[in-house]
Amino acid sequence: MMGSAMPRPVAYITARPAPIEVQIKHLGIPKARQKRLLAIMDQAWARVAKEKEGPLAGSDEVNEKSTNASAAD
Amino acid sequence: MPLPLINPNAVFLNIPYDDEFQPLFTAYVVGIYQLRLIPFITSGIPGGERRLDRILALIQSCRYSIHDLSRVEISPSSPATPRFNMPLELGLTITWAKMHPKRHTWFLWESLPRRIQKSLSDLDGTDVYIHSGTPGGVLAELRNAFVREDTPPLSRMMDAYRAVEAEINRILREAGSRNLYSASAFQALCLVALDAWRRIQADFKK
Numbered sequence: 001m002m003g004s005a006m007p008r009p010v011a012y013i014t015a016r017p018a019p020i021e022v023q024i025k026h027l028g029i030p031k032a033r034q035k036r037l038l039a040i041m042d043q044a045w046a047r048v049a050k051e052k053e054g055p056l057a058g059s060d061e062v063n064e065k066s067t068n069a070s071a072a073d
Numbered sequence: 074m075p076l077p078l079i080n081p082n083a084v085f086l087n088i089p090y091d092d093e094f095q096p097l098f099t100a101y102v103v104g105i106y107q108l109r110l111i112p113f114i115t116s117g118i119p120g121g122e123r124r125l126d127r128i129l130a131l132i133q134s135c136r137y138s139i140h141d142l143s144r145v146e147i148s149p150s151s152p153a154t155p156r157f158n159m160p161l162e163l164g165l166t167i168t169w170a171k172m173h174p175k176r177h178t179w180f181l182w183e184s185l186p187r188r189i190q191k192s193l194s195d196l197d198g199t200d201v202y203i204h205s206g207t208p209g210g211v212l213a214e215l216r217n218a219f220v221r222e223d224t225p226p227l228s229r230m231m232d233a234y235r236a237v238e239a240e241i242n243r244i245l246r247e248a249g250s251r252n253l254y255s256a257s258a259f260q261a262l263c264l265v266a267l268d269a270w271r272r273i274q275a276d277f278k279k
Contacts, residue, residue, distance in 0.1 A: 008200040009178055011137060013221040015081035017109040020271055027260050027267075033247070034264060040243050041265050044236040045272060052232070 077133045079176055082110045085131060085138035087162045090116055090254040094144060096238060098253060099262065100208035101139070103234045104215040106266040107273070108224055110137070115162075117256035129165055136177065137219075138166050143184035143206065145192055160193065180218050184210075208234050225273050233269035237262070 017023070024034070084105050088098060105112045113135055118127045132138060140163040147153045163179070170177040181199055183189050184206040190197055202218055204210035212230045225233075237244075244265060245251060248258040 008202060008218070009180060010217070011178055011219050013082070013108065013110065013219055015136075017082050017111075020267060023111065023267055024264065027263055029260055029264055033261075036247055037244065037261055037264055038268055040240050040247065041236065041268055044240045047239065048232050048236045 076173070076176070077130065079136050080111065080134055081136045083135040083137070084110050084112050085135035085166070086112050086114050087138060087140040087159050087166070088114070089141070089144040089156065089159065090252075091144065095241070095253050096208050097141070097143075097204065097206070097211050099238050099241065100211035100234050101141075101215070102259075102262050103237050103266045103269060104212045104230055106263070106270050107212075107230045107233060108215060108219045108221050109270070110219060112263070114254065114259060116254040116259065128162060129169075132162070132166050132169055132177070138177065138179045139182055139218075140166065140179060141182040141204075142189060142192065143182065143204070182214065208238070225277070229273050229276075233266070233273060237265050237269060240265070 018026075029037075086098075086101055086105075088094060088101065102112050113131055115128050115131065118124055118131070140159060142159055142163070145156055145159055147155050163181075166177065166179045170179055181189065181196065181201040183201045183203055186201075186203050189199075189201050202214040204214050209227075209231060212234060213227060216224060216227060216230075241253065244261050245253060245258055248255070248261045250258040252258060253262065
Protein backbone atom coordinates (compact mmCIF):
# COMPACT_ATOMS: atom_id res chain seq x y z
CA MET A 1 0.00 0.00 0.00
CA MET A 2 1.29 3.42 -0.91
CA GLY A 3 1.99 5.92 1.86
CA SER A 4 0.61 9.42 1.71
CA ALA A 5 2.64 11.60 -0.60
CA MET A 6 4.88 14.24 0.93
CA PRO A 7 4.47 17.74 -0.48
CA ARG A 8 6.96 18.37 -3.22
CA PRO A 9 9.96 20.38 -2.07
CA VAL A 10 9.94 23.97 -3.32
CA ALA A 11 12.99 26.21 -3.25
CA TYR A 12 12.43 29.91 -2.71
CA ILE A 13 15.55 31.39 -4.20
CA THR A 14 16.84 34.56 -2.62
CA ALA A 15 20.57 34.22 -3.26
CA ARG A 16 21.76 36.93 -5.62
CA PRO A 17 23.15 35.59 -8.86
CA ALA A 18 26.53 36.72 -10.10
CA PRO A 19 26.35 39.39 -12.83
CA ILE A 20 25.90 37.86 -16.26
CA GLU A 21 29.29 39.13 -17.47
CA VAL A 22 30.96 37.28 -14.60
CA GLN A 23 29.05 34.10 -15.38
CA ILE A 24 30.04 34.31 -19.03
CA LYS A 25 33.67 34.84 -18.02
CA HIS A 26 33.51 31.75 -15.80
CA LEU A 27 32.51 29.66 -18.80
CA GLY A 28 36.02 30.27 -20.16
CA ILE A 29 34.95 30.59 -23.79
CA PRO A 30 37.36 32.64 -25.94
CA LYS A 31 35.88 35.90 -27.26
CA ALA A 32 36.03 34.83 -30.90
CA ARG A 33 34.06 31.68 -30.14
CA GLN A 34 31.53 33.65 -28.11
CA LYS A 35 31.03 35.93 -31.11
CA ARG A 36 30.41 32.99 -33.44
CA LEU A 37 27.89 31.41 -31.07
CA LEU A 38 26.04 34.65 -30.44
CA ALA A 39 25.87 35.32 -34.19
CA ILE A 40 24.13 31.95 -34.58
CA MET A 41 21.67 32.96 -31.88
CA ASP A 42 21.01 36.36 -33.49
CA GLN A 43 19.51 34.49 -36.42
CA ALA A 44 17.55 32.14 -34.17
CA TRP A 45 16.02 34.99 -32.19
CA ALA A 46 15.15 36.89 -35.35
CA ARG A 47 13.21 33.80 -36.47
CA VAL A 48 11.44 33.50 -33.11
CA ALA A 49 10.41 37.17 -33.33
CA LYS A 50 9.12 36.63 -36.87
CA GLU A 51 7.16 33.53 -35.87
CA LYS A 52 5.52 35.41 -33.03
CA GLU A 53 4.27 38.00 -35.49
CA GLY A 54 2.69 35.24 -37.60
CA PRO A 55 -0.65 33.45 -37.19
CA LEU A 56 0.71 31.25 -34.40
CA ALA A 57 1.63 34.21 -32.20
CA GLY A 58 0.66 33.57 -28.59
CA SER A 59 0.06 29.86 -29.10
CA ASP A 60 1.16 27.75 -26.18
CA GLU A 61 3.07 24.61 -27.02
CA VAL A 62 3.72 23.64 -23.44
CA ASN A 63 2.71 20.09 -24.10
CA GLU A 64 4.46 19.64 -27.39
CA LYS A 65 6.10 16.24 -27.64
CA SER A 66 9.83 16.03 -27.31
CA THR A 67 11.52 15.71 -30.66
CA ASN A 68 14.92 14.42 -31.52
CA ALA A 69 17.49 17.17 -31.72
CA SER A 70 18.90 15.87 -34.98
CA ALA A 71 16.53 17.78 -37.20
CA ALA A 72 17.46 20.11 -40.05
CA ASP A 73 21.21 19.78 -40.09
CA MET B 74 37.59 18.22 7.85
CA PRO B 75 35.92 21.51 6.82
CA LEU B 76 32.68 21.28 4.88
CA PRO B 77 32.97 22.21 1.20
CA LEU B 78 31.89 25.66 0.03
CA ILE B 79 28.41 25.75 -1.48
CA ASN B 80 27.38 27.74 -4.52
CA PRO B 81 23.87 28.92 -3.48
CA ASN B 82 22.71 29.14 -7.09
CA ALA B 83 24.16 25.86 -8.33
CA VAL B 84 21.98 23.00 -9.52
CA PHE B 85 23.49 19.55 -10.00
CA LEU B 86 21.74 17.85 -12.92
CA ASN B 87 21.57 14.06 -12.63
CA ILE B 88 20.29 13.08 -16.04
CA PRO B 89 20.77 10.41 -18.71
CA TYR B 90 23.38 11.31 -21.31
CA ASP B 91 21.63 9.94 -24.38
CA ASP B 92 20.50 11.31 -27.74
CA GLU B 93 16.81 10.96 -27.05
CA PHE B 94 17.11 13.05 -23.90
CA GLN B 95 18.85 15.99 -25.61
CA PRO B 96 15.74 18.20 -26.08
CA LEU B 97 14.90 17.80 -22.40
CA PHE B 98 18.52 18.48 -21.46
CA THR B 99 18.39 21.69 -23.51
CA ALA B 100 15.16 22.65 -21.73
CA TYR B 101 16.77 22.04 -18.33
CA VAL B 102 19.81 24.18 -19.13
CA VAL B 103 17.79 27.01 -20.72
CA GLY B 104 15.20 26.92 -17.92
CA ILE B 105 17.75 26.84 -15.11
CA TYR B 106 19.45 29.94 -16.51
CA GLN B 107 16.07 31.67 -16.87
CA LEU B 108 15.70 31.15 -13.11
CA ARG B 109 19.15 32.74 -12.62
CA LEU B 110 20.57 29.46 -11.40
CA ILE B 111 23.59 27.61 -12.80
CA PRO B 112 23.50 23.99 -14.03
CA PHE B 113 26.32 21.51 -13.42
CA ILE B 114 26.72 18.06 -14.97
CA THR B 115 29.21 15.24 -14.55
CA SER B 116 30.05 14.66 -18.19
CA GLY B 117 33.23 16.72 -18.01
CA ILE B 118 34.54 14.60 -15.14
CA PRO B 119 37.07 12.04 -16.38
CA GLY B 120 36.65 8.34 -15.62
CA GLY B 121 38.76 6.30 -13.24
CA GLU B 122 38.69 5.62 -9.54
CA ARG B 123 38.56 9.31 -8.66
CA ARG B 124 35.43 9.92 -10.75
CA LEU B 125 33.02 9.02 -7.96
CA ASP B 126 34.91 11.28 -5.51
CA ARG B 127 34.64 14.14 -7.97
CA ILE B 128 30.93 13.53 -8.52
CA LEU B 129 30.38 13.58 -4.77
CA ALA B 130 32.39 16.80 -4.47
CA LEU B 131 30.25 18.35 -7.20
CA ILE B 132 27.02 17.33 -5.42
CA GLN B 133 28.37 18.78 -2.17
CA SER B 134 29.19 22.10 -3.82
CA CYS B 135 25.69 22.52 -5.30
CA ARG B 136 22.83 23.90 -3.18
CA TYR B 137 20.25 21.98 -5.24
CA SER B 138 20.01 18.89 -7.37
CA ILE B 139 17.56 17.53 -9.89
CA HIS B 140 17.43 13.77 -10.40
CA ASP B 141 15.58 12.87 -13.57
CA LEU B 142 14.81 9.16 -13.41
CA SER B 143 12.55 9.17 -16.46
CA ARG B 144 14.95 7.00 -18.43
CA VAL B 145 16.05 4.51 -15.82
CA GLU B 146 15.31 1.53 -18.02
CA ILE B 147 16.92 -1.50 -19.59
CA SER B 148 19.24 -0.62 -22.47
CA PRO B 149 18.12 -2.08 -25.82
CA SER B 150 21.64 -3.11 -26.83
CA SER B 151 23.08 -6.45 -25.74
CA PRO B 152 23.69 -7.30 -22.97
CA ALA B 153 20.41 -5.78 -21.75
CA THR B 154 21.37 -3.92 -18.61
CA PRO B 155 19.53 -1.49 -16.35
CA ARG B 156 21.13 1.94 -15.92
CA PHE B 157 22.34 2.43 -12.38
CA ASN B 158 24.36 5.67 -12.55
CA MET B 159 21.43 7.98 -11.89
CA PRO B 160 20.03 6.01 -8.92
CA LEU B 161 23.57 5.76 -7.50
CA GLU B 162 24.07 9.53 -7.72
CA LEU B 163 20.61 10.05 -6.22
CA GLY B 164 21.60 7.77 -3.32
CA LEU B 165 24.80 9.74 -2.73
CA THR B 166 22.77 12.97 -2.76
CA ILE B 167 20.10 11.73 -0.36
CA THR B 168 22.79 10.65 2.10
CA TRP B 169 24.53 14.02 1.86
CA ALA B 170 21.23 15.91 2.28
CA LYS B 171 20.24 13.73 5.27
CA MET B 172 23.55 14.58 6.93
CA HIS B 173 23.32 18.30 6.04
CA PRO B 174 19.68 19.22 5.35
CA LYS B 175 20.37 22.96 5.33
CA ARG B 176 23.08 22.62 2.73
CA HIS B 177 21.28 20.65 0.07
CA THR B 178 17.77 20.21 -1.37
CA TRP B 179 17.10 17.52 -3.92
CA PHE B 180 14.25 17.16 -6.40
CA LEU B 181 13.01 14.02 -8.06
CA TRP B 182 11.74 14.18 -11.64
CA GLU B 183 9.94 11.63 -13.80
CA SER B 184 8.02 11.59 -17.03
CA LEU B 185 5.15 9.46 -15.74
CA PRO B 186 3.24 9.71 -12.47
CA ARG B 187 3.58 6.66 -10.22
CA ARG B 188 6.41 5.04 -12.26
CA ILE B 189 8.83 5.87 -9.45
CA GLN B 190 6.74 3.79 -7.07
CA LYS B 191 7.52 0.81 -9.28
CA SER B 192 11.16 1.53 -10.08
CA LEU B 193 12.26 2.85 -6.68
CA SER B 194 9.67 1.93 -4.05
CA ASP B 195 12.04 2.92 -1.22
CA LEU B 196 11.20 6.49 -2.19
CA ASP B 197 7.50 5.89 -1.68
CA GLY B 198 6.10 9.02 -0.07
CA THR B 199 8.39 11.32 -2.03
CA ASP B 200 6.33 13.39 -4.40
CA VAL B 201 7.92 13.87 -7.79
CA TYR B 202 7.90 16.53 -10.47
CA ILE B 203 6.37 15.16 -13.67
CA HIS B 204 7.59 16.64 -16.97
CA SER B 205 5.64 14.26 -19.22
CA GLY B 206 8.68 13.85 -21.46
CA THR B 207 8.27 17.31 -23.00
CA PRO B 208 10.50 20.41 -22.94
CA GLY B 209 7.46 22.47 -21.99
CA GLY B 210 6.85 20.10 -19.09
CA VAL B 211 10.45 20.54 -17.91
CA LEU B 212 10.16 24.34 -18.01
CA ALA B 213 6.78 24.39 -16.26
CA GLU B 214 8.02 22.10 -13.49
CA LEU B 215 11.23 24.11 -13.06
CA ARG B 216 9.02 27.12 -12.33
CA ASN B 217 7.09 25.06 -9.78
CA ALA B 218 10.22 23.76 -8.06
CA PHE B 219 12.28 26.97 -8.01
CA VAL B 220 10.51 30.17 -7.10
CA ARG B 221 12.36 33.39 -7.73
CA GLU B 222 11.14 36.93 -8.24
CA ASP B 223 11.40 38.29 -11.78
CA THR B 224 11.28 34.89 -13.45
CA PRO B 225 10.04 35.39 -17.02
CA PRO B 226 6.65 33.95 -17.97
CA LEU B 227 6.54 30.39 -19.26
CA SER B 228 5.82 31.59 -22.80
CA ARG B 229 9.11 33.55 -22.86
CA MET B 230 10.97 30.59 -21.42
CA MET B 231 9.54 28.52 -24.27
CA ASP B 232 10.75 31.15 -26.75
CA ALA B 233 14.24 30.79 -25.29
CA TYR B 234 14.04 27.01 -25.54
CA ARG B 235 12.81 27.13 -29.15
CA ALA B 236 15.53 29.58 -30.20
CA VAL B 237 18.28 27.41 -28.73
CA GLU B 238 16.84 24.06 -29.82
CA ALA B 239 16.44 25.29 -33.41
CA GLU B 240 20.19 25.91 -33.58
CA ILE B 241 21.43 22.87 -31.68
CA ASN B 242 23.10 21.35 -34.71
CA ARG B 243 24.99 24.54 -35.52
CA ILE B 244 25.97 24.90 -31.87
CA LEU B 245 27.27 21.32 -31.91
CA ARG B 246 29.20 21.93 -35.12
CA GLU B 247 30.73 25.06 -33.67
CA ALA B 248 31.73 23.07 -30.59
CA GLY B 249 33.27 20.41 -32.83
CA SER B 250 31.16 17.78 -31.14
CA ARG B 251 28.27 15.47 -31.97
CA ASN B 252 27.44 15.08 -28.31
CA LEU B 253 25.59 17.83 -26.47
CA TYR B 254 26.88 16.48 -23.15
CA SER B 255 30.55 16.92 -24.06
CA ALA B 256 32.37 19.63 -22.12
CA SER B 257 32.75 21.85 -25.19
CA ALA B 258 29.10 21.58 -26.28
CA PHE B 259 27.82 22.07 -22.74
CA GLN B 260 29.95 25.20 -22.45
CA ALA B 261 28.39 26.54 -25.67
CA LEU B 262 24.90 25.60 -24.51
CA CYS B 263 25.46 27.50 -21.26
CA LEU B 264 26.57 30.59 -23.17
CA VAL B 265 23.54 30.67 -25.49
CA ALA B 266 21.22 29.99 -22.53
CA LEU B 267 22.74 32.90 -20.59
CA ASP B 268 22.40 35.04 -23.69
CA ALA B 269 18.72 34.02 -23.92
CA TRP B 270 18.15 35.28 -20.39
CA ARG B 271 19.85 38.59 -21.30
CA ARG B 272 17.68 39.03 -24.43
CA ILE B 273 14.45 38.32 -22.56
CA GLN B 274 15.36 40.75 -19.79
CA ALA B 275 16.18 43.40 -22.39
CA ASP B 276 12.71 42.89 -23.92
CA PHE B 277 11.10 43.44 -20.53
CA LYS B 278 12.95 46.70 -20.05
CA LYS B 279 11.74 48.10 -23.40
